[in-house]
Amino acid sequence: MTSAPGALMDPPLVEMRNISVSFGGIKAVDDVSIDLYPGEVVGLLGHNGAGKTTLIKVLSGAYQRDAGQIFINGEEAHIANPRDARGYNIETIYQTLALADNLDAASNLFLGRELVTSFGLVDDSAMEAETRKIMARLNPNFEKFANPVSALSGGQRQSVAIARAVYFNARILIMDEPTAALGPHETQMVAELISQLKSEGIGIFLISHDIHDVMQLCDRASVMKNGHLVGSVRIEHVSDDDLLSMIILGKPPAGPARS
Amino acid sequence: MSDSISHPIPAQSRKNIFRTLELDTRLLGMIGAFIILALAFNMVTDGRFLTPRNIFNLTIQTVSVAIMATGMVFVIVTRNIDLSVGSLLATCSAVMAMVQTWILPDLLGLGLNNPLTAPITIVAGLATGTLIGAFQGWLVGYMLIPSFIVTLGGLLVWRNVAWYLTNGQTIGPLDRNFLVFGGTNGTFGATLSWGIGVIAVGLALYGLWAARRGKLAHGFQVKPLWAEVVMAAITTGAILGFVGILNAYDIPVRRLARLFKARGEVMPDGFTSAYGLPVSVLVLILVAIAMTIVAKRSRFGRYIFATGGNPDAAELAGINTRFLTVKVFALMGALAALSAVVASARLTNHTNDIGTLDELRVIAAAVIGGTALSGGFGTIHGAILGALIMQSLQSGMAMVGVDAPLQNIVVGAVLVLAVLIDIIYRRKTGARL
Numbered sequence: 001m002t003s004a005p006g007a008l009m010d011p012p013l014v015e016m017r018n019i020s021v022s023f024g025g026i027k028a029v030d031d032v033s034i035d036l037y038p039g040e041v042v043g044l045l046g047h048n049g050a051g052k053t054t055l056i057k058v059l060s061g062a063y064q065r066d067a068g069q070i071f072i073n074g075e076e077a078h079i080a081n082p083r084d085a086r087g088y089n090i091e092t093i094y095q096t097l098a099l100a101d102n103l104d105a106a107s108n109l110f111l112g113r114e115l116v117t118s119f120g121l122v123d124d125s126a127m128e129a130e131t132r133k134i135m136a137r138l139n140p141n142f143e144k145f146a147n148p149v150s151a152l153s154g155g156q157r158q159s160v161a162i163a164r165a166v167y168f169n170a171r172i173l174i175m176d177e178p179t180a181a182l183g184p185h186e187t188q189m190v191a192e193l194i195s196q197l198k199s200e201g202i203g204i205f206l207i208s209h210d211i212h213d214v215m216q217l218c219d220r221a222s223v224m225k226n227g228h229l230v231g232s233v234r235i236e237h238v239s240d241d242d243l244l245s246m247i248i249l250g251k252p253p254a255g256p257a258r259s
Numbered sequence: 260m261s262d263s264i265s266h267p268i269p270a271q272s273r274k275n276i277f278r279t280l281e282l283d284t285r286l287l288g289m290i291g292a293f294i295i296l297a298l299a300f301n302m303v304t305d306g307r308f309l310t311p312r313n314i315f316n317l318t319i320q321t322v323s324v325a326i327m328a329t330g331m332v333f334v335i336v337t338r339n340i341d342l343s344v345g346s347l348l349a350t351c352s353a354v355m356a357m358v359q360t361w362i363l364p365d366l367l368g369l370g371l372n373n374p375l376t377a378p379i380t381i382v383a384g385l386a387t388g389t390l391i392g393a394f395q396g397w398l399v400g401y402m403l404i405p406s407f408i409v410t411l412g413g414l415l416v417w418r419n420v421a422w423y424l425t426n427g428q429t430i431g432p433l434d435r436n437f438l439v440f441g442g443t444n445g446t447f448g449a450t451l452s453w454g455i456g457v458i459a460v461g462l463a464l465y466g467l468w469a470a471r472r473g474k475l476a477h478g479f480q481v482k483p484l485w486a487e488v489v490m491a492a493i494t495t496g497a498i499l500g501f502v503g504i505l506n507a508y509d510i511p512v513r514r515l516a517r518l519f520k521a522r523g524e525v526m527p528d529g530f531t532s533a534y535g536l537p538v539s540v541l542v543l544i545l546v547a548i549a550m551t552i553v554a555k556r557s558r559f560g561r562y563i564f565a566t567g568g569n570p571d572a573a574e575l576a577g578i579n580t581r582f583l584t585v586k587v588f589a590l591m592g593a594l595a596a597l598s599a600v601v602a603s604a605r606l607t608n609h610t611n612d613i614g615t616l617d618e619l620r621v622i623a624a625a626v627i628g629g630t631a632l633s634g635g636f637g638t639i640h641g642a643i644l645g646a647l648i649m650q651s652l653q654s655g656m657a658m659v660g661v662d663a664p665l666q667n668i669v670v671g672a673v674l675v676l677a678v679l680i681d682i683i684y685r686r687k688t689g690a691r692l
């Protein structure tokens with residue numbers, strides 16, 4: 001435990017404790033606990049339907065938990081809806097991107113948090129100017145500011161969703177398969193972005209299918225299967241094969257790998 | 260590229276003119292269709308369609324449906340429908356008729372034509388419409404009953420609440436000040452109308468200038484100056500032309516003589532006076548401006564369109580889409596009440612069948628005006644133009660002498676055709692339906 005200095009003394013940035021969520025009779029998440037420290041990237045791994053999205057949607061306020069607690073900086077947090085989550089500086093890039101296809105990039109980026117003029121009217125010019133600024137940083141090729149996002153390519157849409165999460169000074173960032181729609185070049189850009197945000201002290205939950213990405217970008221990984229937490233491991237203690245067998249067999253690796 | 264040589268004007272450059280002016284081709288298509296329709300009727304009627312008199316009548320007949328159509332845009336944009344607006348109009352009309360002819364004069368002793376009667380009546384009507392609309396919105400948003408069912412029920416319920424309240428009787432005469440909202444009984448006359456027209460031009464030009472300045476301030480691309488000047492000229496011409504036409508319609512001499520007689524005066528020989536802008540049309544214009552600002556520049560409007568485009572995304576962005584539904588239906592109810600003011604004042608009575616079939620006209624106006632039933636798309640000006648096209652079609656055919664059943668057959672067919680053209684247009688331009 002030489003990395004993450006102070007991690008043992010300071011409370012984690014996020015701690016989700018004994019979370020359960022069921023839909024009808026299905027326990028989508030069953031008694032799962034995970035945590036996240038500032039400047040840390042924690043990978044969430046597991047097959048389709050393992051419950052990853054459901055778990056993080058509890059943190060982002062989209063779903064209500066049936067049991068469990070959430071602590072932010074050691075204090076219990078009350079997150080009943082997405083607005084509450086935003087109040088804790090939790091930003092989410094959803095797997096579905098959650099964009100309103102009929103609106104342009106700026107309207108999507110500021111949805112729910114519009115910049116307004118002194119009359120209280122939405123200030124589209126100001127929002128477009130801000131969008132241009134952040135896009136210049138995230139995706140310099142982006143130029144379709146006047147079009148509805150339905151006219152954008154998969155990668156461009158993804159960059160709008162990423163820009164929205166990054167713009168509002170997130171302290172806790174949730175990325176649900178952020179590179180699923182991206183080509184190798186754009187994936188590399190996301191990887192660089194993650195490293196940069198990490199260096200700014202932001203804590204990141206990264207849901208990914210790609211074990212290679214997780215090995216490269218994450219400090220720790222938590223593996224889920226059928227709604228259960230298989231285990232959480234430090235990346236430097238495991239190999240690709242260890243992670244793969246956790247995902248497939250649903251058993252934590254033996255010995256020093258446990259965190 | 261060989262075939263572009265054979266065209267005298269390449270399609271590309273024609274498109275670019277519209278693009279430079281930043282005009283919406285869809286809107287242009289509608290305006291074009293409207294102009295062709297008007298010219299055709301004018302030809303068939305030997306020039307009786309495009310007279311100041313007929314245009315005046317057309318505008319005051321359009322107001323009530325057009326006001327409701329602006330609200331229907333929001334309802335449909337959020338993927339809902341309101342089939343109850345015609346009945347809601349009737350209930351509001353019944354309530355207002357009772358308030359001004361019975362409750363205020365008899366129970367509260369204000370007497371008919373008291374200056375307080377009309378304002379109190381209108382507030383009561385607006386409150387009724389807003390409350391009923393909010394209730395229906397609550398059933399849709401919080402109880403999750405499909406809006407089609409809630410408002411189909413509402414169609415029956417409110418029509419018959421109106422009947423029950425009034426025992427099916429015509430109520431009138433209505434308060435004198437209330438009748439000002441009906442059209443011919445409330446117009447501004449030539450001078451005031453010109454004044455209002457000039458103010459409108461001033462505001463429109465300021466709007467164009469402010470938009471340009473806002474874009475320049477952020478270093479965005481703006482239209483070339485000549486394009487702005489062309490737009491400003493078109494806008495100014497349209498506003499002043501409209502006022503000019505309304506001012507060209509003189510009040511009939513016999514009616515004027517009656518008005519003078521009522522005041523105990525004698526009409527001077529050769530006296531003429533123009534109707535000018537009707538109060539009801541000014542109400543519609545103010546509603547249109549307010550609703551456009553709500554749609555384009557308010558958070559409420561932004562959330563309406565976001566919810567229509569992707570309800571899940573709206574919810575995840577922290578928008579309370581359930582309460583939004585309540586607000587949208589409440590606004591629809593308020594606008595139905597406002598239309599009830601205009602409609603009953605125009606008839607000078609509350610009648611039991613007031614607003615019958617208005618729900619269909621209103622929905623048709625919104626849809627012809629480009630509101631997509633799948634949600635997320637629609638404009639206020641489109642809906643008003645849609646209402647105008649519907650009313651022109653109806654009045655024009657009546658003027659030509661088309662049989663009543665044929666009129667309705669044509670109107671129905673035009674609605675379906677308009678939606679078909681819209682679907683083809685959207686497919687061609689690659690927009691989502």
Ligand SMILES: Nc1ncnc2c1ncn2[C@@H]1O[C@H](COP(=O)(O)OP(=O)(O)O)[C@@H](O)[C@H]1O
Nearest residue numbers: 023026028046047048049050051052053054055
């Ligand atoms: N809104 C929902 N309603 C019903 N079942 C759901 C819902 N969301 C997720 N589930 C179910 O919960 C389980 C976990 O899904 P999810 O969290 O999306 O998994 P993952 O993101 O790991 O692929 C699946 O069985 C899925 O069908």
Ligand SMILES: [Mg+2]
Nearest residue numbers: 052053054095
């Ligand atoms: Mg998922």
